[in-house]
Amino acid sequence: MIRSASILMLLFLAGCATQAPAPVERPDVDAVVREPASEDSEGVQVYSLQNPAVKQLVAQAKTAEGAGNLDQASGLIERALRIEPQDPQLLQQMAEIKLQESDFQQALNFAVRSYESGPRVGEICSRNWRTISVARESLQNTSGAADAQERAKQCMNVRPKKL
Amino acid sequence: MVKKVKSKAKKVAGKKDTGKNKTGKPTGIKKGPVKKGVSQKRSLFKRLFRLCMLLAGLAIGLGVPWVMYLNMQVQSEFDGRKWDLPSRVFARPLSLYDGAEISKQSLLAELDAAGYEKAASAASSGHFSVNGNHFDIYRRGFTFEDGAEPALRFQLDLVGSRVSALGGSEEITANGLVRLDPAEIASIYPTDDEDRKLIALQDTPELLVTGLQAVEDRQFKHHHGIAPKSIARAMLANIRAGRTVQGGSTLTQQLVKNYFLTSDRTIIRKINEAIMSLLLELHYSKTEILEAYLNEIFLGQQGKHAIHGFGRASEFYFDKPLKDLNAQHIALLVGMVRGASYYNPRRNPDRALGRRNQVLDMFASTGILTEQQAIDAKAQPLGVTSKPRSGDSRFPAFVDLVKRQLIRDYHADDLRSEGLRIFTTLAPSEQEYAQTAVSTGLDDLAQRGLPAELQAALVLVDVASGEVRALVGDRSEGRNYFNRALDARRQVGSVIKPLVYLLALERSSDYNLITPIVDEPISLRQPDGSVWSPENYDHISHGGMPLMDGLIHSYNQATVGVGMNIGVANLIRKLDQLGINSQVPAVPATLLGAVELTPIEVAQMYQSLAAGGYSVPLRSVTAVQTPQGELLNRYPLRLMPLDNRDAVALLNFALTQVVERGTAKNLHALLGSNELIAGKTGTTNEQRDSWFVGYTRERVAVAWVGLDDNGPARVTGSNAAMRVWAGLFKQLPPSSVDLRMPDGAGFIWVDPAEYALSSEGCNDAVQVPFIDGTAPQAVTDCYKRQGDDNKSFWSKLFERDE
Numbered sequence: 001m002i003r004s005a006s007i008l009m010l011l012f013l014a015g016c017a018t019q020a021p022a023p024v025e026r027p028d029v030d031a032v033v034r035e036p037a038s039e040d041s042e043g044v045q046v047y048s049l050q051n052p053a054v055k056q057l058v059a060q061a062k063t064a065e066g067a068g069n070l071d072q073a074s075g076l077i078e079r080a081l082r083i084e085p086q087d088p089q090l091l092q093q094m095a096e097i098k099l100q101e102s103d104f105q106q107a108l109n110f111a112v113r114s115y116e117s118g119p120r121v122g123e124i125c126s127r128n129w130r131t132i133s134v135a136r137e138s139l140q141n142t143s144g145a146a147d148a149q150e151r152a153k154q155c156m157n158v159r160p161k162k163l
Numbered sequence: 164m165v166k167k168v169k170s171k172a173k174k175v176a177g178k179k180d181t182g183k184n185k186t187g188k189p190t191g192i193k194k195g196p197v198k199k200g201v202s203q204k205r206s207l208f209k210r211l212f213r214l215c216m217l218l219a220g221l222a223i224g225l226g227v228p229w230v231m232y233l234n235m236q237v238q239s240e241f242d243g244r245k246w247d248l249p250s251r252v253f254a255r256p257l258s259l260y261d262g263a264e265i266s267k268q269s270l271l272a273e274l275d276a277a278g279y280e281k282a283a284s285a286a287s288s289g290h291f292s293v294n295g296n297h298f299d300i301y302r303r304g305f306t307f308e309d310g311a312e313p314a315l316r317f318q319l320d321l322v323g324s325r326v327s328a329l330g331g332s333e334e335i336t337a338n339g340l341v342r343l344d345p346a347e348i349a350s351i352y353p354t355d356d357e358d359r360k361l362i363a364l365q366d367t368p369e370l371l372v373t374g375l376q377a378v379e380d381r382q383f384k385h386h387h388g389i390a391p392k393s394i395a396r397a398m399l400a401n402i403r404a405g406r407t408v409q410g411g412s413t414l415t416q417q418l419v420k421n422y423f424l425t426s427d428r429t430i431i432r433k434i435n436e437a438i439m440s441l442l443l444e445l446h447y448s449k450t451e452i453l454e455a456y457l458n459e460i461f462l463g464q465q466g467k468h469a470i471h472g473f474g475r476a477s478e479f480y481f482d483k484p485l486k487d488l489n490a491q492h493i494a495l496l497v498g499m500v501r502g503a504s505y506y507n508p509r510r511n512p513d514r515a516l517g518r519r520n521q522v523l524d525m526f527a528s529t530g531i532l533t534e535q536q537a538i539d540a541k542a543q544p545l546g547v548t549s550k551p552r553s554g555d556s557r558f559p560a561f562v563d564l565v566k567r568q569l570i571r572d573y574h575a576d577d578l579r580s581e582g583l584r585i586f587t588t589l590a591p592s593e594q595e596y597a598q599t600a601v602s603t604g605l606d607d608l609a610q611r612g613l614p615a616e617l618q619a620a621l622v623l624v625d626v627a628s629g630e631v632r633a634l635v636g637d638r639s640e641g642r643n644y645f646n647r648a649l650d651a652r653r654q655v656g657s658v659i660k661p662l663v664y665l666l667a668l669e670r671s672s673d674y675n676l677i678t679p680i681v682d683e684p685i686s687l688r689q690p691d692g693s694v695w696s697p698e699n700y701d702h703i704s705h706g707g708m709p710l711m712d713g714l715i716h717s718y719n720q721a722t723v724g725v726g727m728n729i730g731v732a733n734l735i736r737k738l739d740q741l742g743i744n745s746q747v748p749a750v751p752a753t754l755l756g757a758v759e760l761t762p763i764e765v766a767q768m769y770q771s772l773a774a775g776g777y778s779v780p781l782r783s784v785t786a787v788q789t790p791q792g793e794l795l796n797r798y799p800l801r802l803m804p805l806d807n808r809d810a811v812a813l814l815n816f817a818l819t820q821v822v823e824r825g826t827a828k829n830l831h832a833l834l835g836s837n838e839l840i841a842g843k844t845g846t847t848n849e850q851r852d853s854w855f856v857g858y859t860r861e862r863v864a865v866a867w868v869g870l871d872d873n874g875p876a877r878v879t880g881s882n883a884a885m886r887v888w889a890g891l892f893k894q895l896p897p898s899s900v901d902l903r904m905p906d907g908a909g910f911i912w913v914d915p916a917e918y919a920l921s922s923e924g925c926n927d928a929v930q931v932p933f934i935d936g937t938a939p940q941a942v943t944d945c946y947k948r949q950g951d952d953n954k955s956f957w958s959k960l961f962e963r964d965e
Contacts, residue, residue: 051260052261052338056340081628094800106802109802109804
């Protein structure tokens with residue numbers, strides 16, 4: 001029940017982001033990263049709340065992203081990163097923007113950084129690894145991509161043993 | 164209108180043609196037969212007539228081509244008129260939000276740099292008031308790199324160097340974020356050194372357009388370039404007064420004088436001016452001429468840069484866009500047309516005020532202001548800012564870096580002519596602290612007996628973004644004949660050693676931070692056949708020690724021992740990975756820093772380490788816009804992660820120990836704080852160069868001190884550069900180094916001397932980070948007694964929430 005509610009919620013949220021059909025080479029981040037990650041985590045989010053200034057910038061970036069203005073969106077996330085340079089949410093959002101820009105190397109790099117500075121568990125961990133997987137796939141690293149898919153699944157049941 | 168101009172032009176062309184034909188005829192007449200028996204009187208008359216004809220012929224023969232030449236000049240220059248516009252360089256905008264860390268001193272410095280004036284109340288944009296730790300700021304409207312934001316009044320409190328209670332409107336409270344419009348830190352001027360901001364006639368205040376005509380040229384709409392009546396009236400007035408009190412020049416003539424001619428006062432120039440004015444009126448509309456005038460007229464001087472046009476003059480004197488000027492401001496500018504330096508409101512405020520009020524009276528007498536409006540305006544102060552906001556950069560070394568980054572994408576000519584808006588990463592307050600740290604730091608070193616001619620460079624970079632916040636290339640502020648931060652290529656000495664240890668730690672099966680190594684005499688054959696036997700700084704060999712102690716105490720022999728196992732070629736490869744493209748010699752001495760690098764290259768190298776291996780190419784420019792605020796280029800944040808980031812994390816820990824107990828252990832005393840800082844000193848042969856590189860969680864800075872002639876300077880890393888570095892960081896908010904370990908590494912209690920696991924509370928037990936599976940297998944007796952609860956203090960400190 002909770003699960004289906006969260007999916008509905010996500011589809012609702014994603015509505016604005018999927019208005020314009022994305023070009024073929026641009027991954028549909030909602031379909032390949034955000035929705036499955038949310039599904040896996042059953043809507044449970046483990047990261048802490050951000051400061052209001054960062055939240056505001058993130059909201060603006062989401063609007064820009066929804067309108068297909070990826071350059072503006074990444075500029076806004078960059079501003080937020082100046083305030084919270086290691087916020088895993090921001091880093092992951094940047095990774096997802098880069099994915100939509102087909103800048104796969106940067107998508108990969110930001111997702112890795114998000115994972116390393118993040119909780120390494122739960123929804124954001126899943127988004128990290130799904131992004132890494134898509135990026136690796138596009139960078140012709142098929143085995144790495146499959147590996148990352150596996151890691152995405154582990155986000156939900158394995159606590160990293162070390163810090 | 165256009166048609167009319169064309170037909171006029173044709174007429175002129177026709178006239179010219181007839182003139183040309185005539186030139187032949189008079190000579191023919193002169194050659195005609197002369198009657199005999201004429202009186203002396205007649206012959207005199209005839210001779211006079213001949214002379215007149217000759218002169219007329221000369222006038223036509225020389226005059227017509229001259230007019231044609233002037234005509235060509237007027238048309239070709241005016242048709243293709245396109246002023247070169249200086250590019251404007253902006254600092255980074257200061258973001259203010261609850262929790263933002265900024266001292267009162269820094270906030271005041273930022274406001275000052277951005278041209279804000281302190282006032283009793285922040286009643287208009289560009290002003291602020293401060294009461295204790297409460298700030299009331301009226302931000303100007305500004306087009307930021309990602310869009311325009313309107314003027315905005317907001318308030319905040321500073322509580323212990325943190326912003327709190329940011330507010331002023333519901334929107335501000337909801338957003339929780341305000342950006343200050345940035346300081347304009349420099350202009351990149353056209354080669355003619357003219358400074359202007361273009362304005363279109365339709366954007367010009369009506370009062371300026373009508374007022375200008377009321378004061379300078381009431382017949383502007385009707386005359387054809389010159390106004391003989393005005394000239395006559397002016398001459399009469401001047402004769403009566405016995406000096407020049409009135410000018411009879413029309414706006415067109417003034418434009419011609421400014422645009423085409425030099426300023427010498429000869430009769431020839433006056434004639435040229437008149438002819439060119441007529442020609443200009445013939446070919447162009449009044450609108451075109453007026454718009455050109457508004458942008459061309461000389462209105463002031465800033466250093467070697469001439470302020471042209473009302474657009475820039477408005478910013479230069481009032482720090483406001485033209486459209487925001489009030490009657491008294493416009494009257495002052497209009498009055499200054501008569502003599503921009505004579506009526507300079509900053510230098511001669513009384514004279515300027517008198518002139519302004521005179522102009523306001525003329526506005527009233529011609530009916531473009533009511534009597535009351537003029538009286539009200541005359542009651543106002545001049546409203547001129549105490550100093551212009553920009554001009555030649557106070558930060559030439561940084562602007563130098565900006566130009567070098569831009570030159571990759573823009574022609575130098577474009578930077579000097581296209582009026583680009585350049586958004587940079589400079590933090591004005593931090594730049595000021597950096598310059599002061601260098602200037603006073605070197606004075607202080609001279610007091611301590613070091614050479615008075617010492618020079619220095621200082622580069623301050625934001626760790627995570629790679630944005631250059633400050634750059635100093637000379638001990639004197641504003642001087643930049645040699646930008647040492649970018650161009651001083653000097654041996655780096657021990658500053659390179661961390662890379663040797665990083666390479667060792669990357670071989671995690673061979674090395675961890677406590678792997679036993681030996682500091683002992685070592686001799687190596689160089690490629691040229693000579694034998695190299697490096698010594699330690701204290702000329703003592705220190706024997707066995709854990710790996711990290713070789714770095715912490717910067718022992719040369721230990722480092723060469725490790726380095727020879729690693730291989731010099733790998734060190735060179737590592738430098739390359741870190742973005743150092745300089746040629747590096749493949750000799751063992753490279754392991755000890757016999758490598759010449761510039762301070763900015765060293766900053767790039769350490770940014771990568773400070774960011775935990777998330778290398779970011781250093782940036783000084785984030786975006787470039789057209790004068791209208793359209794984005795041309797954005798330079799986004801790009802992450803270039805190094806491999807083996809777990810080894811980088813281990814190295815970062817070792818570098819904090821350099822400050823805790825190694826060669827930089829005086830740093831805490833210099834700073835007067837105990838925050839966790841990572842750093843490395845560097846000294847070169849015969850004490851020619853002093854380096855210190857240090858970083859906190861947020862900022863990494865490189866300081867270099869030495870002599871320009873590369874002579875022995877009696878400097879060491881800790882006695883010179885570290886003091887300069889500390890002078891800067893004393894002013895910056897503290898932030899301890901981030902020692903969270905990445906996936907696959909963690910802190911463990913060990914006894915390095917025994918190379919064994921230990922426990923908290925055991926003798927000689929210390930916490931050291933290890934890559935998983937690389938910690939010693941052996942255990943101390945104490946460990947056996949206490950069990951395996953060896954989760955370290957560091958783990959607890961940096962532990963994530965479970």
